[in-house]
Amino acid sequence: MVYLVGAGPGDIELFTLKAVKVLQEADVVLYDALVNPEFTKFCKKECLKINVGKRKGKHLKNQEEINDLLVKYAKEKNIVVRLKGGTPFVFGRGYEEVKALKKIGVTPIIISGVSSTTSVPESFMIPSIDRSFSDSYRTITGHDIELFNEIVTNYHKRENLIIMMGAHKAKEIVNSLLKKGFPKTTPIAYLSKGTTKDQKCLIFTLEEVFKKDEDFFEELKSLTPIITFVGETIKAFEE
Template sequence: MSKKIYLVGAGPGDIELLTIKGLNILKKADVVLYDALVNPKMLEFCKQDTLKINVGKRKDYHLKKQEEINELIINYAKEYEVVVRLKGGTPFVFGRGYEEVRAIKQAGYEPVVISGVSSTTSVLENFMIPSIDREFSDAYRTITGHDTQRFSEIITAFHPRENLVIMMGVHNLEKIVHTLLEKGFPSSMPIAILSRGTTQNAQQLLFTLEELKHKEKSFFEEAKKLTPAIIFVGETLNATKVLLC
């Protein structure tokens, strides 16, 4: 029977949103390779002698390339019994988790995925924003905003009853706003920047596309400091106005 290697979702940031299953395997871990967005307090659940390795990747600053992370996982599995790859959110949602699964399988080990709470839904709920609301929307689409060319190719048109949940897009906020307006999104469309959701530093900024269109360059430079952040676009934000009153 091949040795197991664990890919554990750490959730969106709030330490209490780590699943019980994830907690239990962390307590047994001999090695933990963790992401930049993982709440460091989660590492306190590990044994005193657990080897903890930061392999975090943030925009323009990668401690390790993905290929190097894959190699580290395999090398530690050769030496230690319980190896855990601790990933922000949940492993397969914008987490490159399946690349690690392939590497683990190719090395002859058995990958075990322990799902985490995804920020794509939990952060919205943290700010009392429904991804679906019967009055305003029937669907939501989750997409990354780090590649504006791909974003433009995927978002081809506006649908009044669909919300957009844009991950990793705050550095391209200005381009995203212009793209949405070019695709026919109304200038009155509400848009929210949801920064550091589920943490003590959570912050919500509400605008319309028209308001953001006329912001100075300096605003968008300052907005980059809000990362990690989700950009939410949709009429469903109007459902929150009652709560904000």
């Protein structure tokens, strides 16, 4: 059996009971860079644990190599766990791994995790939806600014943007939002390492970030992983 398992946003206590049970039985675990390393306490002593983490500019394994490892161990081991940050199919390239396994006749079992897209803002008391401020939210990747520009076309006062992997494009993202008509007073929060003991929240307006110097943006990069939250419900945090 092969399992694609969500490890949640960082806090080890946000692992699901189902995830813990599968880890206790696993013969091999291939885990991501953002997975809390304490997961090993759930594993049996003889379990093989392989770090296949990918971070900006630092890939221990590329995606094709990860797929190959999954196929290899699916043939060799009884229980294989692919442990992914958050939940497998939200910016986790999980379905690429599913397709690689299906080519050899293996259909993995998916165990959803607590998604960082909502749990991290919640850890800072920022709701994704709040009837006083918003009716909807969108989760968007921020690492490709051209794609971001295609997706975010205009301003909706009662819609929040939850931008993943945007720390290295923070300046370009703010410039883009202002050009698309977002008011200068729109709140923006940078949520670093949410749900962990090192979590940090930085709140500004778009205009304030626009005026920041390069040192600020370099500091943001050092705080990754960061979720960028744009929207009026940030004001709920301030009340």
